[in-house]
Amino acid sequence: MATCGEYIETVFPSIDDDLKQYVEGVLENGADEFEDSEEVYEAVGEVLQEVSSDKTEEDIRNICNELLNILKPNKSKVNNGSMKVLNAPVHLGSMVDNLESNIDDIKSIWVMQRDDSLKVDARKLEKAQAKLQEKQDKRTKEVKAVVAPKLQTATASQVTTKERKSRFNFSIRWRYGLVGRNGLGKSTLLRMISGGQLRIPSHISILHVEQEVVGDDTLAIDSVLECDTVRADLLKREKEISAAINSGSTDPNLNTQLSEVYAQLQNIEADKAPAKASIILNGLGFTPEMQQQATKTFSGGWRMRLALARALFSRPDLLLLDEPTNMLDIKAIIWLENYLQNWPTTLLVVSHDRNFLDTVPTDILHLHSQRIEAYRGNYEQFERTKTEKLKNQQREYEAQMQQRQHVQVFIDRFRYNANRAALVQSKLKMLEKMPELKPIVKEPEVVLKLPDTEPLSPPILQLNEVAFWYNPGRVIFTNVNLGAVMDSRICIVGDNGAGKTTLLKIIMGILSPTSGMTHVHRNLKFGYFSQHHVDQLDMDVNAVELLQQTYPGKPIEEYRRQLGSFGVSGDLALQTVSSLSGGQKSRVAFARMCMGNPNFLVLDEPTNHLDIETIEALGKAIQKYTGGIILVSHDERLIRMVCNELWVCGSSSVKSIEGGFDEYRRIVEQELEAVAQSK
Template sequence: MIRASGLTLRRGIKVLLDGADFVVHPGERVGIVGPNGAGKSTLFALLNGQLDPDAGTVDLPASWRIASIAQEIHDTDREALEFVIDGDTRLRRLQAERSAVDADREGLRLAELEAELADADAFTAQARAEQLLVGLGFAENEFRQPVASFSGGWRMRLNLARALMAPSDLLLLDEPTNHLDLDAMLWLERWLASYPGTVLVISHDTEFLDAVARTILHFDQGKLVRYKGGYEDFLTQRAERLRQSQIAYDKQQREAAHLQSFIDRFKAKASKAKQAQSRVKALSRMQALAPVRAAAGIDIRIPSPDHMPDPLLSLEGVQAGYAQAPILNGVKLSVRAGARIGILGANGAGKSTLVKTLASELQPLAGERKAARGLEVGYFAQHQLDILDAEATPLQHLARLAPEAREQELRNYLGGFGFSGDFALAKVGPMSGGEKARLALALVVWKKPNLLLLDEPSNHLDVDTREALTEALAEFEGTMLLVSHDRHLLRTTVDSFWIVAGGGVREFDGDLEDYRDWLNERRSAESAAASAAGASNAEAAVDRKAQKRLEAEARQRVSALRKPLEARLRKLEAEMQKLETRKRELDALIGDPGLYEDARREECRRVLAEHGEVQKRLGDTEEIWLGVQEELEAIQA
């Protein structure tokens, strides 16, 4: 187990943990939560042996193998598949030693290495790495591309795959979902459910934490407080603790009453659609947990629009993307006043392209974008963090948008986004990603947009800020389109969904549970297509052209898994034939009575030793061949 006693950690003059005690039992899956800057990543660095505690002790079993996600990539010329396999350092060491062994002079060591390689699952390594890459959203034709050809987000996926490839007893995952779409995130949840070791995960995605974690460790005033259960259990238990300690009781009551009033109004006009009812339940949960948000001190309010034309925006037969690479074709849709739409789809399907086209960041390649008179778009995307002025303060950023506004009005507004007092006068450059995201969002909604287009607005935000943003968006009285992998945010703020898939956009009749079923049906269709040509029990909502593409991709993936195994079988068969030939030669020598004469004693000893070694290698090779053959038959079945 992991046991910490009297643990003190500092970063500069800031005390992160002060005399903290905690225990993590073998096989536990633990979520680590706390605000940005609390010390979560520093704790991981300590467990990884990258730093020492300032006081106290932390003990881990000496035999435990630790795997974690690297934050940087240095070998960018390495092929993606080989880069992932490199995560298994023992395997790579054995392979390097195997290549360096002189087979003629070091036969015994060669046999030992072959046995160790078999124990390290060397012959399934490529197939396992390919499965990780497919699960995390990589296409087969990308397996052999150099790491340098991928964007930053996809490189982080490669780092994640590399960490999962490493055999480990303790897995440290720091924000593993930041660059994943919903499909990849659901795959990762299933992968972790079957992982036999101990998992510690830092994440601001509350539904991911709730699906993965069975224990929560919360950074709370220099201590690590342990809560039993998932993230929802943690919220409920912590809310009760806050109530019992009377923290900001009056503020809690005002917050709860305010939310209850909003929920009552929403219920009165909500349709009976499944997603609307899901939203009612999510809003009720927010009201019950108002004390947690009140204690966080962040109170985001998005101004209501001054006017609301209807429809606000429409696309007619639009082709969207880039001149050499159109992504969406024949898109026809209308954004009605008051709509609250979540946009679903796999990474790379075109969600961001659709939002950019609606925001007029991308001009249609064909078709027409029609905007209503009086349309005011508020567009938030991750690249907006990069265009913030690093030398300016939050107050200066807002003053540039509103030069006529009084300073106190600007300060009051920024305070709701967490920029109070001197923090409003601090330079943006040294701020964290979450703080920059809060500022960018504050600038986006200052002009009272009647249409909010949000592309992953919760990335980099800590849990408390996500809750504040969720509440603000739930109450926003304008129109909103949201791309997000944060299921709690989607569940709480949108009333309907669009799916971007197969080069088109369509309405999705259902909620997130239905979408999960849709994904499962899609995966079942891929498996069925691989094992029986023409099987088509996939989703009825996907047209035939898209279905054929899915079937082809499934066949390619199965072929990709079979090819390395078939190549390995051919290599093993050639090795067995070579060993059998040599064994027959040695059998003939052993059968010669002259071999045992005194003059040939040294030759006799050498022949008998080689015969034993060849026989052992032949037996080991046959056993490996059988294992590979069984794996190939399992794939074919």
């Protein structure tokens, strides 16, 4: 049988890959919850309708019915079967809703038969149930008629509804952090907003920072300034009028037009624009010299920074940022956190940086179970509120289950007692009025397990008078004197290009120092996690085969066990690497690195592509690891969680600083403040 994705491609051959992945994700994540094709239609029907304008609503509903058959091929067989197996108290109201010949079927479930003279009158019971159903239908219609105009703040109530459409309004000057597990569609949602696939008023300007700036001869500072189209048009007009006047034109209106242009330029403070653009570029790491370089001279990472600078300078009504901290070093992240706290319009940001989410957002949008819930406050407040909410929901569910069981016992005991018919009907009404609650299903906890190690006697690792340069004119660092032991938790920080990755490669022996000596214990075994780990994986094999290539000759169970310790289990381990998400590929890379049983880990930007839960799990795994760790990261929470020593790269040196990350952050903020004052 075809999969949902294959069927969608057949029916919608021109569907966009991102949309197809989004629909597949909704269907796969909600497979266990869909009860009928109507629920499938409510989940993905509108998206599919947008894909093909030549299909009617009835066509889309038929397609949704076929998708349900693919997801649950045995559902119709189960529903049409004649045998009923009861493993819970009978709910007569539900049976009346679903059975055509309800009285006969209700009778058929009882094993013991009693004298008919003692039973409640069947016709009266049927009439009472019909009235209950009529009232319930009326209430349902009234509830569906009231659609919330915006996403509601989370409450303790967990009353279920078949209305799966999330509707909410963005508020001006509010900063939203969109969070959720990897693969749920956060980035897809941003693309749908920016692509006009969701209903956004046409007068709202939207800018999605997703692609890097195209490299050409435009200077970096000019690339940012040209985003202000009003200023650019006025300057162009001013130049044209001035040229006409200088060429001897006798048009009397030219001087008036030139005065008007000057007035408009003054009103928009056009003369201050270069300074504003320079401040933004400097905050993102562009030195004055770099700001005067052509965009084509920058690498992809720096062009992404340039795209972010253009977005910050242009100030759209709705700014969409997808993992903005991935391309930045800690100094730039600190600047961006401070800058966005005064952002004048609406911001929607996807980030895995816990500290960033604690600093920037005013609200958190939690994407889970094909819906979005809004929480006031930053990520820390969101976690507290969500935890308390889940506890309340579980208590609410357990209390209702006890009440239902108590009522059901009474109904089962007296349903055939004519003298208690009125009480039975009253209890039935009580059950019908109770909202349907579902048990809390917690997201599975992410657990990573690093290998056990044997202790080594010091010295373990020592750098003596180490210097390195690619050519005499480009010195990376000199006079480095540092060391590490088996319980070291060292984090290397510094500006991009300061030599952090170069230092790691010298430590592992991949590069030789230009001068000085490195001393490494003979039994020290490095495990290296490169920031470009995804590029180093074979995309054409599955995860098990990838481990087999690196460590051949072991039982399949051992490979699967290794992958399972990093959350790559079940069918996921048998998917081709190319089909995995960025976070899943990272976990496969971790599994491969650790299968060699290293006793000293060198991790270069390991948090890229990982969600918050996995980063938290990585921090806990590092805390339990008995070997040494040297880490390059810009994730402040991870650094604070695991590191006990900080090495700072910069000014052609590498130094260990006292005071840890707090001291480093203080130094960075002083530098940023000094630069801002100089502007």
